[in-house]
Amino acid sequence: MGIQDVIEGKKQWRAHLARVKALPPDYRIVYKEMQKYLFRVGPVGLLDGPLLPGIVDFFEEGVAAGKGVLELIGSDVAAFCDGLVKDSPTYADAYQESLGGKSRTTGK
Amino acid sequence: MDDLTEMLKGTLEGCVLEIIAGEETYGYAITRQLNDLGFTDVVEGTVYTILLRLERNKLVQVTKRPSGVGPPRKFYALNDAGCEELAKFWTKWQYVSSRIDRLREGGR
Amino acid sequence: MNFWETVTGGDLTRDWKAFEARAEALPDxxxxxxxxxxxxLLPHGDFTGRNLTPILDAALGLLEEAAAEGQSAHEVLGDDIPGFCVALVGGGGARTHRDRWREQLNRNVARKLSRLGG
Structure with a gap:
């Protein structure tokens, strides 16, 4: 990654945070809690992929439609997050795979 | 009917594919259609996570179009891989439902 | 198994030795x-490993049964040994981290949104 990419990445991240800040309070609260959870779960590509900006796109649509955030995504926010990252590998998966993959070859 | 969430898991994706196969459409309209069908617990967030997966798995063609209110809307249409996936879904559904019916008839 | 002997009490060391003796009798x-x-399973144990003893016992029992039936370990455990272990631990009543994070997320959201409304 070159220095230009780092600067670009920072700019994009700041722009992203500005959009989050512009959301109504209930959306902002839910977004921030979701982000915390997603950082822990750690789907591969979380920081440079389309997932987080996509959530803000989706939330902006919900705001425009005059909906409350839980009306939009349901009250089980964790289930919504799990749906977002379903089928995408996490860093933990990658780690487990390295353990499982190694031992599998010795097992045969 | 309430409390279908667990049972619907795994089939909602097929339902969404079927709805998109009918015509190019967007998340909110898909959710309304599922609600009208009787799946009243399905919220937009659920459909959003499904659409995200369909897009990630390259089963749909996505087009952004301006909407009357708020940010542009994403419209979804099935591509060839999506059509194949839908056909597979119906085959599996046929198989599962016929076996379950058989189990029930045999159990009497 | 030095770690276990230094960290755990006598009864646990005994359990552990019994496990190892049983494991010795298994096919390769x-x-x-x-x-x-x-x-x-080790990362799931508390400091003494006591909560793991019954789980390890069950897992070993499963392997012993497989061996007695002439089945391979692969046939009873499948490809995904890490996944199998998580399921084992989950089934034993232990909470995985992810479950705790889930609960925390929903709790925080509920608390902060209610504060907003009030």
Missing amino acids: DCRVAWGQIKVH
């Missing part, structure tokens, strides 16, 4: 699988 592939199960 089951013994390898046993080693993998231990590696994957």
